[in-house]
Amino acid sequence: MVYLTRVEHFNAAHKLYNGSWTRERNEEVFGKCANENWHGHNYELHVTVKGNPDAETGFIYDVKKLSILINTAVIEKLDHKNLNLDVDFMKGKMCSTENLVLAIWHELELNLPSGVHLHGIQLYETPRIYVEYYGEPEA
Numbered sequence: 001m002v003y004l005t006r007v008e009h010f011n012a013a014h015k016l017y018n019g020s021w022t023r024e025r026n027e028e029v030f031g032k033c034a035n036e037n038w039h040g041h042n043y044e045l046h047v048t049v050k051g052n053p054d055a056e057t058g059f060i061y062d063v064k065k066l067s068i069l070i071n072t073a074v075i076e077k078l079d080h081k082n083l084n085l086d087v088d089f090m091k092g093k094m095c096s097t098e099n100l101v102l103a104i105w106h107e108l109e110l111n112l113p114s115g116v117h118l119h120g121i122q123l124y125e126t127p128r129i130y131v132e133y134y135g136e137p138e139a
């Protein structure tokens with residue numbers, strides 16, 4: 001099994017704010033991330049697929065196609081957007097990096113051609129903070 005990773009990038013604004021809490025409680029839990037007037041991040045998205053190289057191409061999957069697929073399925077919906085307000089697949093969710101990586105996984109799975117298997121996603125919110133998701137273990 002070989003693992004192939006494509007790195008993509010997007011900028012987006014968000015805030016971490018639980019509307020059922022007081023402003024004080026939000027500030028206590030989320031600090032500067034609760035700023036009512038938003039803040040932004042330069043996100044980096046690492047998408048890893050797995051498989052065995054094709055006998056004729058030597059590829060698991062054409063990495064240019066993988067890039068187009070990631071861009072169409074998620075990057076175009078996230079880049080230069082407000083995650084809380086503009087992104088259909090984040091509606092009604094807390095816009096944490098944890099929830100964002102779960103939503104990105106789901107969107108990619110819906111769009112991957114059969115025979116291409118998603119292995120993992122790493123989503124960097126800053127160069128020093130990132131989350132990873134590898135799907136749920138099969139029952």
Ligand code: NI
Binds near residue numbers: 014040041
């Ligand atoms: Ni933030």
